[in-house]
Amino acid sequence: MTTTAEHRPQTGARATTPLRSRPAVRRLLEPQILTPADLSMVLLVTDEPADRPMPTVTLADIPAVMRDAARLGVPSVKLFAESFERDTTGEVSLAPDSLMARAVHACKDTVPDLAVMTETCLCSYTADGVCYLTDRNGLPDLPATIEITSRQAVAHAEAGADIVGPASMVLGTVVGARKALDQSGHDGVSLMPHVIFWSSLYDGFRLTMGATPKAGLNREFQINPGRADQFVDTALRMEAAGADMILLEPAQFTADVLATLRSVTRAPLFPFSVSGEYTSMTRTDETGGRDVRLLIELFTMLKRAGASGSVTYAALDIARQLT
Numbered sequence: 001m002t003t004t005a006e007h008r009p010q011t012g013a014r015a016t017t018p019l020r021s022r023p024a025v026r027r028l029l030e031p032q033i034l035t036p037a038d039l040s041m042v043l044l045v046t047d048e049p050a051d052r053p054m055p056t057v058t059l060a061d062i063p064a065v066m067r068d069a070a071r072l073g074v075p076s077v078k079l080f081a082e083s084f085e086r087d088t089t090g091e092v093s094l095a096p097d098s099l100m101a102r103a104v105h106a107c108k109d110t111v112p113d114l115a116v117m118t119e120t121c122l123c124s125y126t127a128d129g130v131c132y133l134t135d136r137n138g139l140p141d142l143p144a145t146i147e148i149t150s151r152q153a154v155a156h157a158e159a160g161a162d163i164v165g166p167a168s169m170v171l172g173t174v175v176g177a178r179k180a181l182d183q184s185g186h187d188g189v190s191l192m193p194h195v196i197f198w199s200s201l202y203d204g205f206r207l208t209m210g211a212t213p214k215a216g217l218n219r220e221f222q223i224n225p226g227r228a229d230q231f232v233d234t235a236l237r238m239e240a241a242g243a244d245m246i247l248l249e250p251a252q253f254t255a256d257v258l259a260t261l262r263s264v265t266r267a268p269l270f271p272f273s274v275s276g277e278y279t280s281m282t283r284t285d286e287t288g289g290r291d292v293r294l295l296i297e298l299f300t301m302l303k304r305a306g307a308s309g310s311v312t313y314a315a316l317d318i319a320r321q322l323t
Helices: 022-029 060-074 098-111 142-160 172-183 200-209 228-240 255-264 275-281 293-305 316-321
Strands: 040-046 076-081 116-122 163-166 194-196 246-249 269-271 308-314
Touching: 022 228, 040 060, 040 098, 040 116, 040 200, 040 316, 060 076, 060 098, 060 116, 060 316, 098 116, 098 142, 116 142, 142 163, 142 172, 163 172, 200 275, 228 246, 228 255, 246 255, 255 269, 255 293, 269 308, 293 308, 293 316, 308 316
Parallel strands: 040 076, 040 308, 076 116, 116 163, 194 246, 246 269
Antiparallel strands: none
């Protein structure tokens, strides 16, 4: 007997039909996609309590934050640290008692099992607020930048960091950091370089951490947001240079490159939701907490696109809502 078109089984129909309305059925068939384990908490560390555009923590605050993260199931933190001392060489970032080093110690001393990620960059240590060193003509000095940020990576590893993150977008910093870590006995420390579209979404971070370039916009090595091909190529070149995982930022602008990268690499990919996303996509709710629903939607979408996890200032607020 011939089956007419109107009586043929509609394969795939169930995949596009809304689930039955009973809550028990929806809970059965719609598992939670985003969990606290998918999040990494950003900590902006300052020497003293600070009233700034973005929330900050002091060393004294870190133990409580780490215990909250462990209790809520957030498995890692990403540290940034300011410096009042600045020079033309970035050498102040290497001190064993730098704020970054002390922050790493505070994290690992409190909850050793939580992964600690750091940023190796120079914008908080140079007098002009740029992410690289300059030569006598004011031009980027790439060999000097690679050398000092490689030494930063070792300093962070010696303090106890699990993952270090070259962030200047100077490609040689990845291979330089990998070589320096391996030669200093820190071959077990991972590298997660930043791959960055330039954006005004970084302004809150820059103002908070004193990382605003005095000469204005600092886009020499960051990628034009119209160049998805360059973003993907840069990420793959960093992986080939020794990166173990890749940080993509700003998170909300990286869905397309994330999906492309997921199709061509097995490396873990972590979108970073930067300061402007936190301020524009969250608000204080009627209870005095943070309304983070938009970020939950963003990170759910990014996980669907292939993210291994998302880095966010709102990790603890999101984890509280998810649990």
